[in-house]
Amino acid sequence: MIEAxxxxxxxxxxxxxxxxxxxxxxxxxxxxxGSSGAGKTVxxxxxxxxxxxxxxDILYDNRAIGSMGVKEKKELRNEMGMLFQGNALxxxxxxxxxxxxxxxxFSDMTMEEKTARVNFCLSRVNLPNANNKYPxxxxxGMMKRVGIARAIVMNPKYLFCDEPxxxxxxxxxxVIDDLIKEITVEYNITTVIxxxxxxxxxxxxxxxxFLHQGLKHWEGTKxxxxxxxxxxxxxxxxxxxxxxKKLREAALQNR
Amino acid sequence: MGFLHDIGKYFLMIASMFTRPEKLSMYAxxxxxxxxxxxxxxxxxxxxxxTFVGAVTAVQFSYQLEEIGLxxxxxxxxxxxxxxxxxxAPTICALLLAGKVGSNIAxxxxxxxxxxxxxxxxxxxxxxxxxxxxxxxxxxLIIIPFLIIMAVFLGIIGGLIAGTMGxxxxxxxxxxxxxxxxxxxxxVVMLIKCYVFAFIITTISCYQGFYVKGGALEIGxxxxxxxxxxxxxxxxxxxxxxxxxx
Numbered sequence: 001m002i003e004a005x006x007x008x009x010x011x012x013x014x015x016x017x018x019x020x021x022x023x024x025x026x027x028x029x030x031x032x033x034g035s036s037g038a039g040k041t042v043x044x045x046x047x048x049x050x051x052x053x054x055x056x057d058i059l060y061d062n063r064a065i066g067s068m069g070v071k072e073k074k075e076l077r078n079e080m081g082m083l084f085q086g087n088a089l090x091x092x093x094x095x096x097x098x099x100x101x102x103x104x105x106f107s108d109m110t111m112e113e114k115t116a117r118v119n120f121c122l123s124r125v126n127l128p129n130a131n132n133k134y135p136x137x138x139x140x141g142m143m144k145r146v147g148i149a150r151a152i153v154m155n156p157k158y159l160f161c162d163e164p165x166x167x168x169x170x171x172x173x174x175v176i177d178d179l180i181k182e183i184t185v186e187y188n189i190t191t192v193i194x195x196x197x198x199x200x201x202x203x204x205x206x207x208x209x210f211l212h213q214g215l216k217h218w219e220g221t222k223x224x225x226x227x228x229x230x231x232x233x234x235x236x237x238x239x240x241x242x243x244x245k246k247l248r249e250a251a252l253q254n255r
Numbered sequence: 256m257g258f259l260h261d262i263g264k265y266f267l268m269i270a271s272m273f274t275r276p277e278k279l280s281m282y283a284x285x286x287x288x289x290x291x292x293x294x295x296x297x298x299x300x301x302x303x304x305x306t307f308v309g310a311v312t313a314v315q316f317s318y319q320l321e322e323i324g325l326x327x328x329x330x331x332x333x334x335x336x337x338x339x340x341x342x343x344a345p346t347i348c349a350l351l352l353a354g355k356v357g358s359n360i361a362x363x364x365x366x367x368x369x370x371x372x373x374x375x376x377x378x379x380x381x382x383x384x385x386x387x388x389x390x391x392x393x394x395x396l397i398i399i400p401f402l403i404i405m406a407v408f409l410g411i412i413g414g415l416i417a418g419t420m421g422x423x424x425x426x427x428x429x430x431x432x433x434x435x436x437x438x439x440x441x442x443v444v445m446l447i448k449c450y451v452f453a454f455i456i457t458t459i460s461c462y463q464g465f466y467v468k469g470g471a472l473e474i475g476x477x478x479x480x481x482x483x484x485x486x487x488x489x490x491x492x493x494x495x496x497x498x499x500x501x
Contacts, residue, residue: 050378070274088375089372105277105281
């Protein structure tokens with residue numbers, strides 16, 4: 001479980017996060033939603049330790065990241081995997097080398113063991129025959145899969161995904177969502193996903209946190225999102241499209 | 256204030272590299288890759304430029320000495336040798352490498368920064384300054400002195416070819432000059448310059464690339480700043496070394 005207590009972060013005069021407290025549970029897909037500029041990415045970067053918050057604590061299974069030394073922080077990071085919005089694959093390495101990189105750097109496995117682990121992860125994300133291709137030679141959806149394979153290769157306890165569906169067509173986006181969900185449940189990972197894709201919210205959102213202007217405005221489950229009408233900002237965000245509005249009305253009429 | 260901030264950040268970047276490597280073999284592999292990239296990739300351009308620098312030095316000095324007529328032409332061997340060792344080879348090669356290697360390093364790290372590859376390494380638990388910058392510095396410190404020593408030899412050969420072809424002196428006269436009054440201390444000064452310049456080129460270029468913010472345009476700007484700043488610092492360091500050691 002990851003707990004965030006009163007996280008505040010500012011850049012210059014601008015306060016981006018204004019005291020966010022929440023927790024993310026094991027084996028669940030925890031979604032952070034909000035419009036652009038709400039502070040989602042900054043919050044995610046604070047969670048993974050890329051930004052140091054000015055105030056507040058982040059606890060990974062009761063271990064506060066703020067009070068960790070360099071060695072403990074490194075150990076914690078070995079328990080993390082992250083899928084970046086732009087994939088962040090190493091351009092000069094093949095798919096296999098990309099996925100193998102964390103093993104090369106941090107494990108004492110033999111080459112055969114590493115290759116077996118890489119092949120297992122690539123087949124787990126349904127990408128069995130791309131080992132020798134470079135990131136520039138594969139599609140956006142395949143790159144996401146490679147990113148997921150690299151993120152899970154070290155058996156992480158915590159998985160972070162920043163806009164995993166950006167730039168993907170709706171069908172591929174659903175496949176990626178399902179894959180993240182399956183992996184989360186299968187390995188009992190604490191998964192935190194930054195998104196503004198409502199399909200993801202409805203599909204895999206075990207827990208949904210809505211950020212608005214640097215504050216946690218609402219939290220609940222995907223089912224509760226549909227019924228929420230009192231929170232004006234959330235309502236406007238979720239039902240920004242007429243299609244979803246009509247869908248909601250139809251769902252409520254059918255009850 | 257911005258300048259002081261940059262200086263402080265630059266030294267903090269260098270200090271942050273001094274940690275225990277996650278895996279020595281990975282660092283060694285990366286260092287060898289850098290040696291290859293910096294070294295092999297620059298051999299041709301250094302060879303061409305240094306040969307012509309030696310040739311031009313020989314022709315111009317010969318022309319002027321011939322006019323004066325008081326100095327024997329076998330001195331040309333000494334002049335070409337010492338000017339290449341002390342000044343021409345280290346400084347011109349360093350400026351050349353600042354352009355070629357410096358811009359390459361800055362754009363490589365800059366594009367890694369803007370595409371989140373550096374953040375990805377950070378999340379994995381890799382000390383990014385140590386892994387990305389350390390091997391570049393060590394690689395340059397290993398290979399740049401070799402490139403500059405090679406430049407001295409090729410410059411001397413350039414001087415021999417140009418001088419004899421131009422009829423300024425015979426090969427025997429030139430070789431006599433090369434063998435006369437050799438100062439080992441000049442080679443020591445040259446090697447000091449090599450190491451200082453290699454450090455300047457890599458650290459300044461890494462600094463410019465590593466802290467890029469923005470996109471493609473900023474990578475280009477960082478690349479330009481890497482070349483300009485490295486070149487200025489090389490020229491200043493060249494003067495200081497000459498002033499203090501000669």
